[in-house]
Amino acid sequence: MYTIYKLTIASLKMFVRSRQALFFTLFMPFIIMLVFGYIGFDKPQLSDVGIVTHSPAASTQQFIDQVSKFPTLTIHTGTLEEEQEQLDEGNRSVVLDIPDTISGTGASPITAYVNAGKAAEAAGVLSVLNQFISQATIAAANIQPIATISEQEVNAHNLRYIEFLLPGLIALSIMQMSVFSVAFLFTQYKEKGVLKRILASPMKPFQFVASNAITRLIVSVAQAAIFIIAGLVLFQVHIVGSYILLALCVVLGALMFLGLGFTISGISKTVDSVPAIANLVVFPQLFLGGTFFAISSMPGWLQAVAQFLPLTYFSTALREIMTKGTGLAGIWPDVLGMVVWGVVLIALATVTFRFQEREAA
Amino acid sequence: MMGFMANIIEVKNLVKKYGDFTAVNDITFSVEDGETFGILGPNGAGKTTTLEMIESLKRPTSGTITLDGHDVVKEGDLVKSLIGVQLQASTFFENLNLVELLETFGAMYNRKINAMELLDEVQLTDKAKSQSKELSGGQRQRLSIAIGLVNDPKVLFLDEPTTGLDPQARRNLWDLVELVKRKGKTVVLTTHYMDEAEVLCNRVAIMDAGKIVAMGTPKSLIEKLLASGFSKPILQQQANLEDVFLNLTGHALRD
Numbered sequence: 001m002y003t004i005y006k007l008t009i010a011s012l013k014m015f016v017r018s019r020q021a022l023f024f025t026l027f028m029p030f031i032i033m034l035v036f037g038y039i040g041f042d043k044p045q046l047s048d049v050g051i052v053t054h055s056p057a058a059s060t061q062q063f064i065d066q067v068s069k070f071p072t073l074t075i076h077t078g079t080l081e082e083e084q085e086q087l088d089e090g091n092r093s094v095v096l097d098i099p100d101t102i103s104g105t106g107a108s109p110i111t112a113y114v115n116a117g118k119a120a121e122a123a124g125v126l127s128v129l130n131q132f133i134s135q136a137t138i139a140a141a142n143i144q145p146i147a148t149i150s151e152q153e154v155n156a157h158n159l160r161y162i163e164f165l166l167p168g169l170i171a172l173s174i175m176q177m178s179v180f181s182v183a184f185l186f187t188q189y190k191e192k193g194v195l196k197r198i199l200a201s202p203m204k205p206f207q208f209v210a211s212n213a214i215t216r217l218i219v220s221v222a223q224a225a226i227f228i229i230a231g232l233v234l235f236q237v238h239i240v241g242s243y244i245l246l247a248l249c250v251v252l253g254a255l256m257f258l259g260l261g262f263t264i265s266g267i268s269k270t271v272d273s274v275p276a277i278a279n280l281v282v283f284p285q286l287f288l289g290g291t292f293f294a295i296s297s298m299p300g301w302l303q304a305v306a307q308f309l310p311l312t313y314f315s316t317a318l319r320e321i322m323t324k325g326t327g328l329a330g331i332w333p334d335v336l337g338m339v340v341w342g343v344v345l346i347a348l349a350t351v352t353f354r355f356q357e358r359e360a361a
Numbered sequence: 362m363m364g365f366m367a368n369i370i371e372v373k374n375l376v377k378k379y380g381d382f383t384a385v386n387d388i389t390f391s392v393e394d395g396e397t398f399g400i401l402g403p404n405g406a407g408k409t410t411t412l413e414m415i416e417s418l419k420r421p422t423s424g425t426i427t428l429d430g431h432d433v434v435k436e437g438d439l440v441k442s443l444i445g446v447q448l449q450a451s452t453f454f455e456n457l458n459l460v461e462l463l464e465t466f467g468a469m470y471n472r473k474i475n476a477m478e479l480l481d482e483v484q485l486t487d488k489a490k491s492q493s494k495e496l497s498g499g500q501r502q503r504l505s506i507a508i509g510l511v512n513d514p515k516v517l518f519l520d521e522p523t524t525g526l527d528p529q530a531r532r533n534l535w536d537l538v539e540l541v542k543r544k545g546k547t548v549v550l551t552t553h554y555m556d557e558a559e560v561l562c563n564r565v566a567i568m569d570a571g572k573i574v575a576m577g578t579p580k581s582l583i584e585k586l587l588a589s590g591f592s593k594p595i596l597q598q599q600a601n602l603e604d605v606f607l608n609l610t611g612h613a614l615r616d
Contacts, residue, residue, distance in 0.1 A: 006468030010457060017456035192452035200416050200446040201512075202438045203469040356418070 182261030259345030266352025499530030
């Protein structure tokens with residue numbers, strides 16, 4: 001035990017002092033979090049509407065004032081030429097050419113120039129306008145509407161993008177840390193003869209592997225903690241689930257990817273071949289592992305593959321816990337997925353990773 | 362006197378084959394307790410393979426090796442705790458300073474060690490807080506010997522300890538080997554340099570193509586050669602170029 005304890009401490013020191021390791025495990029995912037967090041995909045999308053008038057009478061002016069009050073519209077005014085140019089450049093979803101008077105019978109129609117490339121957005125704008133016109137018509141005709149809607153506010157918590165992203169980013173950074181730090185370091189140890197030197201001591205190889213694995217499990221929990229604290233402080237994210245379950249999932253996920261890391265260093269003859277092999281298995285998961293967008297938004301055939309990726313199980317489990325407070329009963333399929341991958345990858349690692357080349361004799 | 366020196370290493374009929382290739386071909390020798398024993402030979406002669414079999418790093422195809430009375434194959438872990446090893450490729454853990462590095466290696470032997478004392482022995486106390494990558498070639502070799510000594514071994518194995526070093530660093534390493542020897546430790550080393558073997562080794566074994574072709578004290582081997590009628594043109598020089606070099610640049614270490 002003294003041996004493992006002492007080696008774990010040494011290995012933690014080595015990890016923390018390695019700039020490369022810190023870059024991949026903390027700095028890079030942190031930058032991603034800041035960039036995606038501050039871009040703010042959550043802000044309501046405002047539709048740009050161009051309004052063209054000629055010599056508006058009071059009724060038209062009143063109509064424009066009313067339309068300008070819609071919170072989802074950004075109103076621009078200009079000449080027909082100016083606004084059509086903006087439309088051509090894609091800066092407007094709809095341009096309305098409004099006649100000088102709009103009340104009463106026989107009024108000229110409003111001409112709407114619609115941006116075909118933003119059809120959905122334009123349709124939204126037009127439906128808002130139609131609704132407004134209907135209400136104005138009803139009011140003018142002094143007819144009772146057939147029904148009214150009374151709104152009641154419920155304090156629902158809508159998932160913000162940063163809250164969706166954070167669990168995925170934690171899973172991603174733990175994958176990077178586990179795979180790359182082990183694959184590079186142990187291939188280097190193998191290549192430079194460090195493993196041979198270890199074999200010349202009475203220490204068992206598993207003691208050395210265990211102390212390095214323990215180090216990375218500690219690092220993975222620290223990583224998750226740092227990202228959660230950053231999320232709480234910088235973006236005021238809501239985290240609802242159990243932190244203990246979260247920590248257990250983090251350790252399970254890290255173990256699974258450590259198996260992958262050791263497998264890669266097992267099949268890599270030299271350090272130079274590590275990035276190629278590691279990226280082959282890590283890169284697709286960056287996009288398909290449910291970190292940046294939900295698996296459900298992918299085409300069906302891609303979902304069929306993506307749902308079985310190790311990172312998908314990991315990020316889904318963390319997201320369920322953090323955003324919905326799901327307990328073990330709810331995430332067991334993901335936990336099972338991680339356990340299966342963990343067993344497979346660790347078995348592969350024990351087959352491929354050797355302290356010494358197998359002798360031909 | 363007891364009349365005989367105990368043998369700390371006994372190698373009998375040692376063979377190592379890789380497929381059809383025989384790297385070590387039926388060698389037998391012994392190393393006495395407290396002596397410095399050299400294994401010499403050209404590249405590929407089987408020196409390192411022999412050393413690694415004694416260190417329990419490679420399994421012999423056949424033959425027996427005992428170290429301090431223990432069978433190296435059957436009691437590998439015990440033997441590993443009795444020996445100190447410096448490997449040809451001297452690489453260490455990165456991002457640890459020398460004290461931490463020595464303590465880590467000590468932990469591999471389940472020992473708490475006094476790192477500063479070891480660094481003092483190899484004259485590296487002023488580098489205690491440096492990392493191994495900041496050391497010169499000679500300093501790295503001295504560190505590597507300090508690592509070989511963390512478990513206070515009975516036998517220290519040195520594989521080509523001075524290859525690639527400048528003359529000052531070589532002389533310094535020789536002094537260090539003498540120091541280890543004076544502490545009563547047995548030293549087994551391989552080298553390409555005959556002058557080194559002559560200075561350091563009580564006895565040498567010369568290997569070629571997996572076999573030991575000669576064994577004895579350097580002096581006895583030279584006398585045997587001369588007795589066989591060997592002679593070379595006598596060039597009576599009282600000094601050689603290395604003496605000139607060292608005389609001009611001094612014996613002080615340059616690292």
